[in-house]
Amino acid sequence: xxxxxxxxxxxxxxxxxxxxxxxxxxxxxxxxxxxxxxxxxxxxxxxxxxxxxxxxxxxxxxxxxxxxxxxxxxxxxxxxxxxxxxxxxxxxxxxxxxxxxxxxxxxxxxxxxxxxxxxxxxxxxxxxxxxxxxxxxxxxxxxxxxxxxxxxxxxxxxxxxxxxxxxxxxxxxxxxxxxxxxxxxxxxxxxxxxxxxxxxxxxxxxxxxxxxxxxxxxxxxxxxxxxxxxxxxxxxxxxxxxxxxxxxxxxxxxxxxxx
Numbered sequence: 679x680x681x682x683x684x685x686x687x688x689x690x691x692x693x694x695x696x697x698x699x700x701x702x703x704x705x706x707x708x709x710x711x712x713x714x715x716x717x718x719x720x721x722x723x724x725x726x727x728x729x730x731x732x733x734x735x736x737x738x739x740x741x742x743x744x745x746x747x748x749x750x751x752x753x754x755x756x757x758x759x760x761x762x763x764x765x766x767x768x769x770x771x772x773x774x775x776x777x778x779x780x781x782x783x784x785x786x787x788x789x790x791x792x793x794x795x796x797x798x799x800x801x802x803x804x805x806x807x808x809x810x811x812x813x814x815x816x817x818x819x820x821x822x823x824x825x826x827x828x829x830x831x832x833x834x835x836x837x838x839x840x841x842x843x844x845x846x847x848x849x850x851x852x853x854x855x856x857x858x859x860x861x862x863x864x865x866x867x868x869x870x871x872x873x874x875x876x877x878x879x880x881x882x883x884x885x886x887x888x889x890x891x892x893x894x895x896x897x898x899x900x901x902x903x904x905x906x907x908x909x910x911x912x913x914x915x916x917x918x919x920x921x922x923x924x925x926x927x928x929x930x931x932x933x934x935x936x937x
Contacts, residue, residue, distance in 0.1 A: 718899035726904035750808035758816035782814040804876035823857035863920025867913035
């Protein structure tokens with residue numbers, strides 16, 4: 679960790695400045711509005727933030743939200759990977775899937791939630807909605823990573839008649855994995871945001887979104903701000919963790935190449 683901070687001191691410093699700037703904007707807006715029911719104070723929000731961690735109901739809601747988010751992410755990842763492999767192997771499949779993915783990417787999230795709620799219930803709907811948002815995005819990322827593979831290596835594989843399985847394990851996977859790994863953090867962070875938003879719309883019980891909806895109904899703005907802050911902090915931690923993992927992977931690949 680110390681080595682990471684030393685190598686990236688400029689980005690760390692700018693991140694601290696950005697956080698301080700956002701805090702300053704919050705304080706300025708709070709004093710400018712002068713209404714706790716519109717913009718909660720930073721102090722009260724921090725008190726509510728601390729009280730959340732002493733609540734068993736919060737941990738249950740947090741766990742259920744994370745479970746829905748991870749389930750949606752895994753389904754999206756597997757589905758996108760399978761279709762990416764199919765599109766890579768069969769050009770007709772790639773041409774067929776292109777308009778399908780455009781259709782899913784342009785679907786309004788709010789409309790999806792309303793329709794899915796009719797078909798399912800408030801517990802399952804956030805998972806389905808998150809899959810419909812993440813899956814086409816992850817498919818596009820995987821296809822972009824595959825298309826960036828050096829064509830010279832593929833031509834050499836054709837010349838030496840290397841099997842498809844060997845191509846996947848020795849060419850595609852080592853070259854594509856870092857790009858996909860770098861996108862996992864933002865994808866999970868996006869999945870968390872979409873899951874919580876869907877839970878708010880569906881008023882899902884035992885969820886972060888459901889707690890937000892209750893805080894809104896009772897006009898508990900500090901608690902609503904605290905729950906929002908929890909979601910933001912978790913998203914930042916996830917993205918940082920995957921960014922750190924990507925650096926480790928890249929260094930391991932470089933050391934392996936030298937050996």
